[in-house]
Amino acid sequence: VLKDGLFKNHGYIRHMVDGKPRGTFGCDQGVFEVIPHKYEEWEVNHLLSGQISEVAWCDLDSDGQDELMTIEPFHGNSMKIYKLIDGKYTEIYAYPYEVDFAHTLVGTTLCGVPSFVGGVRRKDAELFYIQWVDGKCQETIIEKGVGPANVTVINLKDCDLIVAANHTDNKVAVYKVIKE
Numbered sequence: 001v002l003k004d005g006l007f008k009n010h011g012y013i014r015h016m017v018d019g020k021p022r023g024t025f026g027c028d029q030g031v032f033e034v035i036p037h038k039y040e041e042w043e044v045n046h047l048l049s050g051q052i053s054e055v056a057w058c059d060l061d062s063d064g065q066d067e068l069m070t071i072e073p074f075h076g077n078s079m080k081i082y083k084l085i086d087g088k089y090t091e092i093y094a095y096p097y098e099v100d101f102a103h104t105l106v107g108t109t110l111c112g113v114p115s116f117v118g119g120v121r122r123k124d125a126e127l128f129y130i131q132w133v134d135g136k137c138q139e140t141i142i143e144k145g146v147g148p149a150n151v152t153v154i155n156l157k158d159c160d161l162i163v164a165a166n167h168t169d170n171k172v173a174v175y176k177v178i179k180e
Contacts (some may be wrong), residue, residue, distance in 0.1 A: 002034060003044045008074050011054035026052030026070060048082060048089045058107030060114050061132045069116045071102040079118060081137060093137040098123050108153040110160050111179045117162060119148030125168040142175060
């Protein structure tokens with residue numbers, strides 16, 4: 001047992017920091033990061049309080065430090081981006097559209113540009129991405145009415161593919177992303 005008393009564990013993501021693996025997950029008690037060690041006890045760090053469902057990492061503003069995007073609470077109505085400022089994760093962005101049953105997040109690049117890709121299952125049921133443009137987060141809706149349950153991004157040489165399991169329109173879709 002690494003940590004007791006955490007409920008609705010969800011939204012696990014494996015990521016690398018300084019070339020070493022870490023695992024991050026959301027739960028009713030917040031966001032926790034696990035740092036494995038070969039010969040020492042593993043570290044468990046509490047990064048953020050609140051009820052958190054999904055988590056994703058991406059160096060959105062290309063400053064060398066990953067930002068954290070969350071869905072709050074469990075499959076919730078809020079999607080936020082946090083930046084580590086003075087040792088504390090501070091909200092720098094909240095998705096501005098009405099959210100009902102947010103369900104998927106990915107930290108990635110699209111055509112080499114750091115991006116978060118996310119999806120909402122109800123209301124507008126949109127698939128979207130967020131990038132850092134002119135010193136702030138800017139969201140772009142890819143498609144409405146699809147309600148992605150899961151998303152992955154495949155980075156290829158000449159394009160990127162967003163593969164989405166679109167629950168609302170009952171299809172698997174592949175979106176091709178190319179540089180303009």
